[in-house]
């Protein structure tokens with residue numbers, strides 16, 4: 001490297017920015033879809049079923065000199081079970097640690113009760129606040145100004161963006177604004193890293209997504225997927241063994257399906273996506289086990305990166 005190149009790269013380094021952005025929103029507002037678009041790869045799992053995001057997932061985006069680390073939070077809702085309480089706590093912990101917060105809301109719903117509950121909590125968070133009104137692709141534009149005004153009257157936002165996480169409309173403006181407010185500092189991750197979500201967990205999330213997509217009406221949230229083994233072979237392929245835990249014997253039968261047909265389909269869909277993401281051939285074996293009341297087992301919480309709520 002010549003002296004000139006070196007001083008240029010030093011200057012670039014000095015201009016670096018890096019920070020954390022928390023995405024906060026009601027279940028189904030579109031957080032995961034937005035995160036995937038911002039990061040440009042599938043790091044958080046999107047399904048039609050509400051409340052599928054159980055763990056904090058970080059996606060990392062680079063925009064000019066800024067590296068933005070996104071914290072995808074579980075949807076904020078009224079906690080009923082122990083697991084719900086843990087998720088809500090973890091969501092707000094993520095927001096408190098961040099440099100900026102983006103509240104994402106389904107614009108069609110306007111300022112409903114759920115949105116108001118989130119605004120009430122956001123009021124106490126001292127960060128830069130941005131509002132992203134999502135799903136404008138399925139909404140009348142003249143209504144949007146009204147919704148923007150209602151939100152900002154309840155809690156002033158630094159800026160409001162009208163976006164469609166699905167089509168990408170407006171997302172670039174949001175990203176540029178976030179890049180601008182990231183604090184000066186060195187990047188925390190190598191440039192090509194999109195997520196520090198461990199691959200095993202990502203693989204479990206992908207199977208869980210396929211499980212929900214295939215059985216969404218029939219399967220309660222108590223089901224859970226764990227990656228048990230991960231073996232990389234010399235020919236470049238990966239063998240992955242996963243267990244799907246369900247709460248009852250009757251659910252096990254549903255997941256297996258007649259002659260094991262359902263689980264075969266789930267496995268095939270998951271394997272295909274894993275192979276596409278990992279860019280190597282994948283051999284996937286799925287097992288189904290009954291484990292009652294895992295939702296009260298502290299160990300499961302630790303695995304998901306959540307604190308176990310004692311109260």
Ligand SMILES: Nc1nc2c(ncn2[C@@H]2O[C@H](COP(=O)(O)OP(=O)(O)OP(=O)(O)O)[C@@H](O)[C@H]2O)c(=O)[nH]1
Pocket residue numbers: 025026027028029030031032033034045046047048049050051052053073074075134135136137138163164165166167
């Ligand atoms: N039409 C439209 N649908 C969207 C848009 N963004 C998200 N969706 C859909 O809304 C649903 C929920 O999206 P997610 O990204 O899973 O929402 P989430 O907020 O992460 O949900 P939880 O994981 O439950 O917290 C999915 O069916 C998405 O395809 C959008 O801009 N336009």
